[in-house]
Amino acid sequence: MRLRTVICAVFAATVAMAAPISAQERGGSLKVALFPEPPTVVAGLSGLGSASIVSSKIYEALVTYDTDLNPLPWLATSWETSEDGLVWTFNLAEDAKWHDGTPFTAADVVTSYQVFSVENDRLKLISAKIDGVEAVTEHQVRFILKESIPSFIYMMNYGNLPIIPAHLYAAGNFRENPANATPIGTGAFKVADWEKGSYIHLVRFEDYRDGSRPYLDDLYFVTIPDAQGVAVAFEEGSVDVASASNLEGFDVARLSAMDGVERTNHGWEMLAPHGFMWVNTQKAPLDRVELRQALNYALDKDFIRDVVFNGLATPPRGAFDSRTKFFDAGVNAYAFDPEKARDLVAASGYDGAVLKLSTAPVGSAWARLAEYEVQAWKEVGINVELDNNDVGGYLKKLAERSYDLGNIYLYQYGDPSVGVTRNFYSFNDVPGSPWNNVGRYVNPELDALLTQADAVNDPAERAALYAKAQQIIADDAVQVWTAELQFPTLYRSRVRNLVTTALGLSDSFANVWVEQ
Known part of the structure; x- marks a missing residue:
């Protein structure tokens, strides 16, 4: 079998963008x-x-991605694919160790796949297409596919397949494993202490790779439960890094203008956070497509962008984010049309029954969004009340399907077959998880379309299939789409190499350093 080799060798040159290697300094803390x-x-x-x-500093994946979504080495140093695309061979780092000193080997990758092909809702979708995963040598692992998976390299992302230690885990004992009390990874940092409600403290893993990295002595992830508190902490210098996801939009602009502060919009290319509302499509009266369409037409997406998210958003056109491959700009965007919404409410036979909008305390912008939605729907004749929960209670309601409507945003992971189609497959409505087809949507025609689109190799054919699928999803108003979210990262100018890949703050921080 002739192999086509994909070598991604110059990792340091790719990620060390802020300064030459010689200028990097060792030491310092980052908050x-x-x-x-x-x-x-x-x-x-x-x-x-x-x-x-936090966990991406402790654990690693086989690959990461640059801001153009090209794969880069992480625990895999290079990889090869067969000409038919059915065999993927990953060559692994030979100098990696677990935090307890155990050498990292191919067995860890095999065990991680065995665990997460069951535990991870996205990886589950392709596990039936994988014939086997085997350790070829101690530092080489092979994935053997039953059929083509065009998005396979994107399936290897940290959110799908983080690598966990085989000597502590085995298939079937993941969630209740005593090892979960003491996180052990191969990452550049390890857990030192965790003061609940205050901070998580990580320290340098001294045996990381060749010993030259990480540059930082330690990291503090400081828990600040409100946007005003984050703004004050950043302004006063109590924290060095803040994501706009934890700030008010007006504070993002104000803090960005401060001396000694940098701002970047990079780091979200892979995740593409997409805001929408789960709609329980199997529960009356939300089982009526006219009512779901009315919910969409009643919302002013420009208002949501400008007022709710202070400009840090793009009005969505449907289920696919414009940053995600195969996005179709021609899909139904549900332009703001209250009159049409009222007509659809009447056509749906809706009798004024109270619908519950489940929310969680994850920031003031989300509270504003929920309040706006309730008012906007009231104006077109839909009676909605807020159902406030803590984060755990909210996720529990989604998992149990005991909700009517629920605001959320999910990551799209670059390719629709990784982060999008999972939300619409009929068979992926699996109670117990808040991350799959929580809307309980059933459409055999769409299932067939998505199955074909997720498997075909030709990009033009995939694009055509996904375009048709996007239109079906939009026409059926399977969800209520609210915003393509933008989360700039603010940081002190002395912090270097902070955001260098498409995973942004969810990458390793092995190359981050602080100018002393």
């Missing part, structure tokens, strides 16, 4: 504002973005 506080920092246990921001 990052964080909210909400994650329930765990074990990779793969929580779907919260805040959990990924």
Whole structure:
């Protein structure tokens, strides 16, 4: 079998963008504002973005991605694919160790796949297409596919397949494993202490790779539960890094203008956070497409962009984010049309029954969004009341499908077959998870279209299939789309190499350094 080799060798040259190697300094601490506080920092246990921001310093994946979504080495140093695309061979770092000193090997990748092909809702979707994963040598692992998976390299992202230690985990014992009490990764940092409600403290892993990195002595992820508190902490210098996801839009502009502060919009190319509302499509009266369409037409997406998110958003056109491959700009965008919404409410037979909008305390912008939605729907004759929950209670309602409407944003992971289509497959409505087809949408025609689009190799054919699927999803108003979110990162000018990949704050920080 002849192999086509994909070598991604010059990692340092790709990521060390802020200064030449000789200028990098060792030492110093970095303090990052964080909210909400994650329930765990074990990779793969929580779907919260805040959990990924911390755990990606402790654990690693096979690959990461540049801002053009090209794959780069992480625990894999290079990879090869067969001509038919059915065999992927990854060559692994030979000098990586787990934080307890155990050498990293191909067995860890095999075990991680066995665990997350069951535990991760996105990886589950392709596991049936994978015939096997085997350790070829101690530092080479092979994935054997039953059929073509055009997005396979994107399936290897940190959110799908973080690498966990085989000597502590095995398939079937992940969530209840005692090892979860003491996170052990191969990452550049390891857990030192965690003061609940205050901070998570990570320190340099001295045996990381060749010993030259990481440059920082330690990291503090500081829990600050409100946007005003984050703004004050950043302004006073109590934290060095803050994401706009934890700030008011007007504070983003104000703080960005401060001396000694930098701002970047990079770091979200892979994740593409897409704001929408889960709609329980199997629950009356939301099982009526006319009412779901009315919910969409009643919202002014420009108002949501300008007032709710202070300009840090783009009005969406449907289920695909414009930053995601195969986005179709011609899809139904549900332009603001209150009169049409009223007509559709009447056509739906809606009798004025109260609908509950489930929310979670994840920031003032989301509180404003919910309040605006309730008022906008009232004006077109839809009676909605707020159902406030803590984060855990909100996710529980989604998981149990015991909700009517629920605001959320999810990551799209570059390719629709990784982060988008999972939300619409009929068979992916699996109660117990808040991250799959929570809307309980069932459409065999769409299932067939998505199955074909997710598997075909020709990009033009994929584009045509996904365009048709996007229109079906929009016409059926499966969700209520609110905003393509933009989360600039603010940081002190002395912080270098902070955001250098498409994963932004959810990358390793191995190359981050602070000018002393």
